[in-house]
Amino acid sequence: MKLKFLAATAAIALSSAAAQANTLVYCSEGSPEGFDPALFTAGTTFDASSHPIYNRLLEFETGTTNVIPGLAESVEASDDGLEYTFKLRQGVKFHSNDEFTPTRDFNADDVIFSFMRQKDEGHPYNQVSGGTWEYFQGMGMPDLVESIEKIDDYTVKFTLSKPEAPFVANMAMDFASILSAEYADAMMEAGTPEKLNTAPIGTGPFSFVAYQKDAVIRYTQNADYWKAPADVSNLIFAITPDASVRYQKLKAGECHIMPYPNPADIQAMQDDADINMMEQEGLNVGYLAYNTTMEPFDNPKVRKALNMAIDKQAIIDVVFQGSGQAAKNPIPPTMWGYNEAITDDAYDPEAAKAMLEAEGVSDLSMKVWAMPVQRPYNPNARRMAELIQADFAKVGVDVEIVSYEWGEYLSRSKELNRDGAVLLGWTGDNGDPDNFLAVLLGCDGREASNRAQWCHEPFEDLILKAKQTTDQAERTKLYEEAQVIFKEQAPWATIAHSVVYMPMRNEVQGYKVHPLGGHIFYGVSVE
Amino acid sequence: MFGYFLSRLGMFVPTFLGVTLISFMFIRVLPGDPIIVMAGERGMTEERYQEMVVKLGFDKPVLQQYWDYLVGVMHGDLGESFVTKKPVWDEFFALFPATLELSICAMIFAVALGLPAGVIAAVNRGKFFDRALMSSALVGYSMPIFWWALLLIIVFSGNLGWTPVSGRIDLLYYFPSVTGFMLIDSLLSGQEGAFTSAVRHLILPTIVLGTIPLAVIARQTRSAMLEVLGEDYIRTARAKGLSPTRINGLHALRNALIPVITVIGLSVGTLLAGAILTETIFSWPGIGKWMVDSIFRRDYPVVQGGLLMIAVIVMLVNLLVDVLYGIINPKIRRR
Numbered sequence: 001m002k003l004k005f006l007a008a009t010a011a012i013a014l015s016s017a018a019a020q021a022n023t024l025v026y027c028s029e030g031s032p033e034g035f036d037p038a039l040f041t042a043g044t045t046f047d048a049s050s051h052p053i054y055n056r057l058l059e060f061e062t063g064t065t066n067v068i069p070g071l072a073e074s075v076e077a078s079d080d081g082l083e084y085t086f087k088l089r090q091g092v093k094f095h096s097n098d099e100f101t102p103t104r105d106f107n108a109d110d111v112i113f114s115f116m117r118q119k120d121e122g123h124p125y126n127q128v129s130g131g132t133w134e135y136f137q138g139m140g141m142p143d144l145v146e147s148i149e150k151i152d153d154y155t156v157k158f159t160l161s162k163p164e165a166p167f168v169a170n171m172a173m174d175f176a177s178i179l180s181a182e183y184a185d186a187m188m189e190a191g192t193p194e195k196l197n198t199a200p201i202g203t204g205p206f207s208f209v210a211y212q213k214d215a216v217i218r219y220t221q222n223a224d225y226w227k228a229p230a231d232v233s234n235l236i237f238a239i240t241p242d243a244s245v246r247y248q249k250l251k252a253g254e255c256h257i258m259p260y261p262n263p264a265d266i267q268a269m270q271d272d273a274d275i276n277m278m279e280q281e282g283l284n285v286g287y288l289a290y291n292t293t294m295e296p297f298d299n300p301k302v303r304k305a306l307n308m309a310i311d312k313q314a315i316i317d318v319v320f321q322g323s324g325q326a327a328k329n330p331i332p333p334t335m336w337g338y339n340e341a342i343t344d345d346a347y348d349p350e351a352a353k354a355m356l357e358a359e360g361v362s363d364l365s366m367k368v369w370a371m372p373v374q375r376p377y378n379p380n381a382r383r384m385a386e387l388i389q390a391d392f393a394k395v396g397v398d399v400e401i402v403s404y405e406w407g408e409y410l411s412r413s414k415e416l417n418r419d420g421a422v423l424l425g426w427t428g429d430n431g432d433p434d435n436f437l438a439v440l441l442g443c444d445g446r447e448a449s450n451r452a453q454w455c456h457e458p459f460e461d462l463i464l465k466a467k468q469t470t471d472q473a474e475r476t477k478l479y480e481e482a483q484v485i486f487k488e489q490a491p492w493a494t495i496a497h498s499v500v501y502m503p504m505r506n507e508v509q510g511y512k513v514h515p516l517g518g519h520i521f522y523g524v525s526v527e
Numbered sequence: 528m529f530g531y532f533l534s535r536l537g538m539f540v541p542t543f544l545g546v547t548l549i550s551f552m553f554i555r556v557l558p559g560d561p562i563i564v565m566a567g568e569r570g571m572t573e574e575r576y577q578e579m580v581v582k583l584g585f586d587k588p589v590l591q592q593y594w595d596y597l598v599g600v601m602h603g604d605l606g607e608s609f610v611t612k613k614p615v616w617d618e619f620f621a622l623f624p625a626t627l628e629l630s631i632c633a634m635i636f637a638v639a640l641g642l643p644a645g646v647i648a649a650v651n652r653g654k655f656f657d658r659a660l661m662s663s664a665l666v667g668y669s670m671p672i673f674w675w676a677l678l679l680i681i682v683f684s685g686n687l688g689w690t691p692v693s694g695r696i697d698l699l700y701y702f703p704s705v706t707g708f709m710l711i712d713s714l715l716s717g718q719e720g721a722f723t724s725a726v727r728h729l730i731l732p733t734i735v736l737g738t739i740p741l742a743v744i745a746r747q748t749r750s751a752m753l754e755v756l757g758e759d760y761i762r763t764a765r766a767k768g769l770s771p772t773r774i775n776g777l778h779a780l781r782n783a784l785i786p787v788i789t790v791i792g793l794s795v796g797t798l799l800a801g802a803i804l805t806e807t808i809f810s811w812p813g814i815g816k817w818m819v820d821s822i823f824r825r826d827y828p829v830v831q832g833g834l835l836m837i838a839v840i841v842m843l844v845n846l847l848v849d850v851l852y853g854i855i856n857p858k859i860r861r862r
Contacts, residue, residue: 210701214622214810215812239812240694248684254693410570
């Protein structure tokens with residue numbers, strides 16, 4: 001027994017020593033919750049699961065929000081927008097592990113399994129690993145998807161309850177990752193169905209080797225990948241929660257690439273000759289939402305005047321320490337449909353004051369809500385609120401800053417009769433403008449994710465029309481128009497989009513910053 | 528001696544029940560609904576919220592929830608994490624060896640340096656050596672762990688390159704975990720250099736975590752020694768012409784050890800508290816970081832289970848300390 005164990009470890013040692021030169025080490029910021037992406041919602045989990053291990057029917061092209069074919073070679077929508085037929089790719093192999101070797105290639109059964117376990121409460125896998133399927137639920141899929149049919153082994157048809165163009169982007173989201181139905185059956189039979197989450201099997205560029213909780217995740221290259229194999233033989237996630245320590249490890253060469261640097265370290269990293277710093281605007285927006293149902297914030301001119309009183313550049317400098325960009329639209333600039341032509345309200349306290357007076361607003365006092373947590377779209381809400389307080393004081397508006405514990409904050413800020421303007425933000429899920437405009441500003445979102453409680457018919461008509469049109473050029477036009485209306489009506493002060501920095505050692509080649517926030521290592525090499 | 532042990536053990540039961548109640552109530556008293564925190568900015572419909580309430584058992588009266596929890600604990604079931612959906616028990620045992628290994632090393636470091644430092648300071652009372660040692664101990668005691676750790680990393684790992692920045696072993700080494708203790712597993716693996724790598728990774732975290740206990744032990748040993756050195760029997764021993772080493776090392780130290788052992792016992796709690804920060808900075812996969820994450824996520828089962836396990840460990844160590852008193856000083860067990 002002991003001999004066997006030693007032999008096994010020696011073999012692993014040899015292989016790891018040989019492979020060292022071709023290993024990419026990523027100092028990740030936290031531990032994954034598990035390895036079945038549909039069960040979870042955190043980006044850290046998706047980095048460790050859906051990106052390396054799995055594929056989806058459709059994929060986001062790395063570095064853009066464009067949707068491209070994945071495990072489906074093509075998708076066709078019916079004229080009424082109610083049926084989507086996916087033609088599946090043939091010859092795609094699943095990974096294998098000690099307990100499972102696939103006997104067949106990927107086919108329609110895997111697609112049906114991957115979605116029905118989330119949709120059907122009677123499905124044997126519906127309750128496994130405490131399945132709550134948050135993202136599937138959150139994207140409204142249970143009501144949207146009426147049925148999923150296998151037409152033949154390589155054709156699957158989704159029937160929707162209503163036309164919804166963002167459905168295509170949803171199919172590229174992490175929760176839509178395709179798992180092996182054969183593996184699921186085998187594990188159910190063995191009485192260990194939870195292994196789908198702890199010992200994942202997918203079709204992705206890397207196969208899972210081992211996870212030591214809170215320490216290391218190891219993957220190896222999938223030599224049978226249906227695209228060109230990954231450039232590195234081994235991928236290692238060294239879990240390093242502290243940003244300063246990640247930086248030290250990067251400097252010492254203990255890892256090749258790291259996410260989320262401390263804003264204070266960014267300058268030093270840019271000056272370091274061994275480190276290459278990539279940057280891109282994040283797919284997010286931080287905003288101040290007025291309660292548009294309450295006087296005097298029900299008057300668009302008052303909201304507009306307040307927006308003109310906010311010195312966004314000062315916020316970018318102080319709160320984001322440069323790692324942000326002033327926002328003029330409610331969607332980020334990396335997203336298709338972004339209206340470049342819109343000009344932001346100029347910072348002009350004098351004009352703002354005059355405008356407030358013209359609207360008969362004087363001696364206004366209001367509350368500004370500051371979030372108690374740090375978010376990419378708002379690294380320090382308290383400080384941001386203080387700056388806004390000072391800005392508003394200049395136009396004669398007295399601000400009281402309030403804050404609550406995060407859970408309380410989220411639920412109280414939804415209330416229709418909420419007193420005050422709320423600092424909050426959003427990070428995109430699927431790169432579709434609908435995911436910002438309809439979710440955050442649509443009439444259905446009132447008393448929920450629409451913190452401005454804003455319901456404006458001309459805007460609503462445009463986003464509903466865009467939701468039901470499958471032609472992207474047409475949708476782009478509609479969303480651009482919607483942003484014009486948003487700017488005139490000013491339900492929010494759009495504050496900032498964060499800038500995502502990705503420091504890496506010079507040896508790393510081919511990395512692309514992904515606008516959807518994921519960290520993807522397929523196509524990355526170490527020289 | 529056995530009666531003494533039983534009486535100490537008897538006190539264990541009500542303390543244990545008290546801890547289950549406190550750990551259960553503590554997390555519930557904190558504001559913040561775990562379901563809303565879980566959903567984040569995305570939020571959820573009222574219907575979905577109610578479904579989750581039922582699924583997580585929050586629809587039952589609090590007393591009923593506590594009773595269910597207690598029954599679970601009695602059956603060795605600490606529940607499942609809301610976040611990872613895995614049994615708390617499994618997670619605890621996957622992570623605890625790392626904390627234990629680090630804590631043991633830190634304690635050995637603290638005792639190995641603290642005891643002699645205290646004795647030397649006491650023997651040289653008022654002299655330069657005493658003052659230097661005690662001022663360093665005060666600095667060590669007052670040092671914020673976070674700052675101290677980063678300072679050591681920047682100097683020894685960043686600038687000098689002597690020690691690795693973080694982690695438990697070089698990523699080059701990969702072998703299955705047998706005991707969970709990296710020092711032992713690396714030896715078992717038979718891989719050349721693995722053990723040395725594990726030791727090198729332990730140096731900075733051990734120093735950081737051991738600094739406060741080291742300072743406390745040094746100061747406590749010094750004052751206990753000073754007290755004992757003033758006793759009549761020491762004067763008698765000196766008068767008899769015993770060597771200073773024999774007097775200090777054998778006669779004085781043995782009696783000075785009682786308060787020192789108390790401090791060592793109490794330091795276990797400090798170590799576990801310090802482990803939270805040390806583990807976060809050094810990416811050490813132990814229970815400290817696990818607990819902090821769970822508090823932020825309002826992961827009730829993990830916080831309850833983790834607190835309970837930590838409390839049990841501290842209680843067990845203190846029980847051991849009580850028993851040790853009895854061994855060192857027979858007068859105590861007769862009281």
